[in-house]
Amino acid sequence: xxxxxxxxxxxxxxxxxxxxxxxxxxxxxxxxxxxxxxxxxxxxxxxxxxxxxxxxxxxxxxxxxxxxxxxxxxxxxxxxxxxxxxxxxxxxxxxxxxxxxxxxxxxxxxxxxxxxxxxxxxxxxxxxxxxxxxxxxxxxxxxxxxxxxxxxxxxxxxxxxxxxxxxxxxxxxxxxxxxxxxxxxxxxx
Numbered sequence: 001x002x003x004x005x006x007x008x009x010x011x012x013x014x015x016x017x018x019x020x021x022x023x024x025x026x027x028x029x030x031x032x033x034x035x036x037x038x039x040x041x042x043x044x045x046x047x048x049x050x051x052x053x054x055x056x057x058x059x060x061x062x063x064x065x066x067x068x069x070x071x072x073x074x075x076x077x078x079x080x081x082x083x084x085x086x087x088x089x090x091x092x093x094x095x096x097x098x099x100x101x102x103x104x105x106x107x108x109x110x111x112x113x114x115x116x117x118x119x120x121x122x123x124x125x126x127x128x129x130x131x132x133x134x135x136x137x138x139x140x141x142x143x144x145x146x147x148x149x150x151x152x153x154x155x156x157x158x159x160x161x162x163x164x165x166x167x168x169x170x171x172x173x174x175x176x177x178x179x180x181x182x183x184x185x186x187x188x189x
Contacts, residue, residue, distance in 0.1 A: 020164035021130055028139040029153060031109070034059055037164060040130030043118045047072060047098075053110040057141035060084060061126035064136050064156040070126040071138075072098055074112050075145045081116075083124040089147055093124055134158045
């Protein structure tokens with residue numbers, strides 16, 4: 001009986017742990033931050049990108065230069081799923097795979113939250129791996145909402161992707177006695 005309860009408990013508790021991986025909020029440029037959350041359970045990537053409210057900004061995935069890079073960009077009023085094949089404005093993908101969740105302005109900052117499937121099946125889209133590791137990104141911001149050359153407001157880096165601890169649900173145990181049998185009671189925290 002105790003072995004059966006232990007196996008049942010372990011099986012249930014393992015399923016309570018979400019498999020979400022995140023870069024955490026990273027500063028890319030002064031006034032430009034990104035947080036990328038990759039969820040293995042839902043197979044959805046969530047991008048939270050914060051930049052100037054009066055200018056365009058963008059981030060590209062899986063590359064450290066503009067050649068062959070999946071790019072997400074916004075001019076403040078629209079989001080665009082694009083692909084860059086060189087040093088020009090990235091061309092809009094035929095399929096727009098990103099879904100805008102929120103577009104909010106607070107003071108001089110705009111925060112865009114968008115979601116997309118980890119793997120869209122589109123060869124121009126980066127496949128987000130729901131595992132610990134690293135993610136190469138490029139980024140830029142403009143001086144107005146009209147897409148134009150970014151000047152020195154750009155860069156590239158490799159971000160660490162780690163298990164999103166905040167997604168894990170911890171359990172506490174309380175012992176309850178019944179006549180001759182003691183069973184653990186599971187309480188969510």
